[in-house]
Amino acid sequence: MNTLPIHPDDPPRLSFVCADTDEARAARTRLVHRYGNTPIGDADVIVALGGDGFLLETLHRSLSVGNGTAKPVYGMNRGSVGFMLNAYRDHDLPERVARAQSVTLHPLRMVATRTNGDMVEAIGINEVSLLRETRQAAKLRITVDGKVRMQELICDGCLVATPAGSTAYNLSAHGPIVPLAAGILALTPISAFRPRRWRGALLPHTATITFDVLETHKRPVSAVADFTEVREVVQVDVREAREIALTLLFDPEFNFEERILKEQFEP
Structure with a gap:
């Protein structure tokens, strides 16, 4: 301090x-x-x-x-x-x-691409979360720094939290609390169904996380950066906005x- x-x-x-x-x-x-x-x-x-x-x-x-x-x-x-x-x-x-x-x-910068091709950018101080829009579970593919780390996650959603936000929604979703000086982002699933035992990951703050939404018409997903919600997304890129x-x-x-x-x- x-x-x-x-x-x-x-x-x-x-x-x-x-x-x-x-x-x-x-x-x-x-x-x-x-x-x-x-x-x-x-x-x-x-x-x-x-x-x-x-x-x-x-x-x-x-x-x-x-x-x-x-x-x-x-x-x-x-x-x-x-x-x-x-x-x-x-x-x-x-x-x-x-x-x-x-x-x-340092907040997160979200770039969300909608099914109609529109791109929306927003800032998340606590977290960026992806959430299913209907009764159907979401299907997500997760890529970190260009490498696919999870081919298919079936879940209610998934979020990326900053250290400051790790005690908020992330903690409610059973994600880890991250000390401010750790230089780490928390990647946390929300009610994961498959793989059922996956509890998430800790990533360096320099990582770029990409979520691809699978079966978008059957399983629509929204992306939320703090207060900004973007519905019917097909892809969401998240990284730390170190410049802010x-x-x-x-x-x-x-x-x-x-x-x-x-x-x-x-x-």
């Missing part, structure tokens, strides 16, 4: 955004009244008030307002789980942000890397 280059005598310019809930809106009103509100494009830091899902939305939004460099995001929990969020407190917020430690995340760096800010006592490690030992 690193700290932002913010001088304690020069308070960071903060822009407050919130989830569409009463609790989050009330918190934003209090904080704006206390500290003011800088337009998001001019802010040093975006303060996100909500849950983990809203934090993910804010990280996506930070890409579009950073003029090529994503704005740092400091989240405070006004949702439910708040795994990736700091504790909510009204007081001393500029000082907390100024001494916060930063974690850099997202910055999350945490209180020193939070220690996001420790939280991810600790999840591996929770009962």
